[in-house]
Amino acid sequence: MSWTGKILRVNLTEGSCRSEPLNMEWAKEYIGQRGLATRYFINEVDPKVDPLSPENKIIWATGPLTGTMASTGGRYSVITKGALTGAIACSNSGGYFGAELKMAGWDMIIFEGRSATPVYLSIVDDEAELLDASWLWGKSVWETEPAIRAKHQDPQTRISCIGRAGETGCLYAAVVNDLHRAAGRSGVGTVMGSKNLKAIAVRGTKGVGNIRDARAFFKATADAKQVLKDNAVTGQGLPAYGTQVLMNVINEIGAMPTRNHRQVQFEGAKDISAEAMVAPRPTDGKANLVTNQACFGCTIACGRISKIDEKHYTVENKPQYWGASGGLEYEAAWALGSANGVNDLEALTYANFLCNEDGMDPISFGATVGAVMELYEMGVLTKEQLGIDASFGNAKALTYFAEITVKGEGFGREIAMGSKRLTAKYGHPELSMSVKAQEFPAYDARGVQGMGLAYATSNRGACHLRGYTVASEVLGIPVKTDPLATEGKPELVKAFQDATAVFDSAGVCIFTTFAWTLADLQPQLHAACDESFTMENLAVIGERIWNMERDFNNRAGFTRADDTLPKRLLTEPAQTGPAKGLVNGLETMLPEYYRIRGWTGEGELTTETRQRLGL
Template structure:
């Protein structure tokens, strides 16, 4: 059995740390990570709790394949009720922290209550204790990690922490580990900050020694790594170009949301693409991209390490930002770039670096700036309020807003609320490009119809990682479907959503799904956890996890009315590209989706669905 079999429970109010056995009945029904942590959360909190109240809980969790030799087995998730949305929040991160927690002998850590003063949790194998973090409060993620490693006199200590954004209650604050890997979305960092919890430092020396069938596991993980290596996306595209390989592709098919979704193609996309990152700059003759990087156990290595031109206006007197640092992913490049009409690659990287340093989700941040720039161009927001001129395309405004929001000063406090609250405050709620309060990622649902349905029904608000139909609609994985039609999309979206929940719960990276199906994951889980994990059972676990999350949201007060898209996507046709003249056909797809899901017309689980999934 590939679980450690133990969880840590930390009561921040009382200052106590205790060990308890993992509920193995739940582990068999929900697998681990996203599924299992969500089961614990929904069993222990009131769905109507205020996300920032001490009564909310927050959980760090690994999956059964985390820390093993399965490719990409370094993932962990942070699960809580999210402050940005008020819905279930589950945010996934790579790097090395997840594997380290498993090596120390724990499957998950549950935090409850609120500490009277800043603290951090130190875990060294079986020894776990809360320590004073007063000296860390007010420090960035980078400073926090450095100080803790020095304090523990162990450079191999892994740290998961918040920066100023989490401390200041930015509603899309992230939890960051290994300097630039992040549980980035839904505001999990704000919940951490609300509890006066600064960091979790982990050092594990035990390894994962309890795989059910070691010989079979070695054999099957080796075979599956070969599939990743031989695949065009996971073996070539992602290692060479990272996720930024998509910038020009999505722009060409007319599905790149530009200037707060007013347009679907960005004329400056080529300037901020993967190809641009790999081309020497005219100013200093150096390539922005330094190298690629992998997370624990990963054979894909999609991560980017990037350098800013030292003479660029954003860093000209700031040598602390001249070194190589975590580089632009596609979603961040899009949100900081296309969403605001900004095609200055170094400005995007600087804003991205600030998001890493202070723990902010660059997707929600960048998309919120898109709304601010539109409000500025309409005359609703002024230069006096913002502290700068902010038309679409202004790299200087982007940099200014990134600094203000990261530091929590001036208009940055308003930007930290996210676009839904900000646009509502200034009388134009329709300008928030979000679902359930969470901003869209980098795909326009007029040009990729299935993504509109995936966004509208995502349990954590608008999200591409909860059902990435782009794989099928654009890349032809596992089968090619037409991105411009609604037909067949309800079934496609459900299949992707359920499979993704199973991948996440196993503790592996969703990028493996470009080459693997659940049929490739199943033998790895079976060899690690036991033969009972058949393909049918994994499919059912994915469906069970999705429905459990949905049920929590329904109990929290969400209804079918929340499964919608902004008016712009439903009423303003795309102006250019293959989707010219189209709006998203959500009204056509949603009733069929409910039917396929086994929900009633109000989006509630039917009794027979509940019974079948044991909910």
């Protein structure tokens, strides 16, 4: 069976590391990664815990397909109570760290307590020890990774760490691996920093050989890879243009949140799009995009590697930023660009580099800057407070804010609070475009109605990766639905949320769902892990995971009142595009969603639902 069967439990207060067997009964009920780690988390942590207290725990988890020959089988997740949201947090990352952890023989690492001084965890196969990290504290991700490799004299060591944003308490700090792959949302890096945990360094030489039926697994993974290759999105669009392929598409349908969601279309979208990234620059004739890049075992290769124009104002006399590194993906390009009215591609790339370099979520950062710019234009914030003219469209303000926020300096400390806390402090909480304190991704809920319901009900706060109805409403996957209609959206959202929970728990990338359904994943899990993973059982598992997360949030204090959207999306109609005249129809969709979920009118699990799902 494709689990290693081992958990590493690290008590940071005591400085101890010990191995324990994986609960195989839970593994069969929750699969792995997101589902299984959350099961452990809710069993061990009080829902009312302060996210930044020693009593909160943080878990690194792989899935049973992580490290195998399954396409995109390189994923891992970080699970905790989110610093930004106070809700259950599960943030997913690609790259190579997850596979390395699995190949070292571990399904999961559970960190508890808080170290008195900075430490990092070193794992070499079965051997694990906590080492002093005082010499690493204050260093960026880009400095930390090579420093640890040099110390251990092993260039194949994989590292998951925080930068300065996680150390200084930025509430949306990320955990970064392989320099620019990130468990990016909800402040998981903030929780890591609060524990004085700087990094995890892993070297695994064992491989993943415990496949239940190797012959069947070989066929199932080969068949599934062919499905990805033959699909227009996973076989052509994403490899060629990455997620940025969506920039012009979403703008055209009138669902591009612009200037803190005041508009739904951005006149500068074409300047920061995938097409712009591959076009020669007039300054030097070179393109922003250097190449694409794949994570471990991935046959899609949607990652972007970019290089900034060396004469651009952001990197003049800064040779450390002249090399190629992780380029813009759609969500970052939107949050740093359209959300602030900025159409300077090189400035966006530089801000994105800073987010990678010091471990900061570009979505929450960019969206918070959008709120700051609106407050500035209203006269609530001044140039004296901010240190710069912060009008919408000012690229220099964007990059300046990125520099001071990753370092925790000046007004950057307030931007680091996130938009909910910042706008409330300055008397305009309605300007925070967030749910459960987490900022929206790059889809306006007036132009894509299903995403409004998905945002409002997401267990980790506003998120596109917990129920990506854009696939259906815009791309026609697996069936085309009307993005402007509310009818049928509760069923659609529930189906996407449950299926996503299964994919996240298996250890594969959610982008496979542009081509795969559960019918493509099921044979892989069945052959690799356990014969009980049938189509019917997987559907129940996905629903079980979603309801388990919901129940944790309810016990943490979240109620129906938190399943809402900002007033702007509910009362201010879109002014242009296909959605002109529309607001989001959440009031219509939410009661029906609760009904089909088997929840009460207040959004709580009924006794019948608990019994049916075994919760």
